[in-house]
Amino acid sequence: MHKAAKDPDAITCKVCSRMGDxxxxxxxxxxxxxxxxxxxxxxxxxxxxxxxxxxxGEKALAKRTASPAVPGPHVPSAPP
Numbered sequence: 001m002h003k004a005a006k007d008p009d010a011i012t013c014k015v016c017s018r019m020g021d022x023x024x025x026x027x028x029x030x031x032x033x034x035x036x037x038x039x040x041x042x043x044x045x046x047x048x049x050x051x052x053x054x055x056x057g058e059k060a061l062a063k064r065t066a067s068p069a070v071p072g073p074h075v076p077s078a079p080p
Contacts, residue, residue, distance in 0.1 A: 025050060 025044040028034055034045050034052040045052035056064070 021038065021040045022044050025034060025041055025048055028050060030048075030050060034041060034050050035055060036052065037055050037057040039054055041052060042054055
């Protein structure tokens with residue numbers, strides 16, 4: 001708000017977006033846990049002393065499923 005009062009042109013969509021993230025976190029009842037896929041909520045939740053968990057987003061999940069599985073160690077079967 002102080003920044004907007006000093007220089008209204010300095011407020012961009014990105015700045016408003018960040019303010020929106022802070023409003024979301026600050027409106028949360030402290031008894032609840034904040035779940036988000038937006039990493040910006042981590043420092044905000046820390047500042048507000050809220051419990052939180054950042055989940056992987058759609059792109060991160062897509063990368064995980066696209067990656068070939070890493071084979072585990074080969075365990076020879078016991079002879080019959």
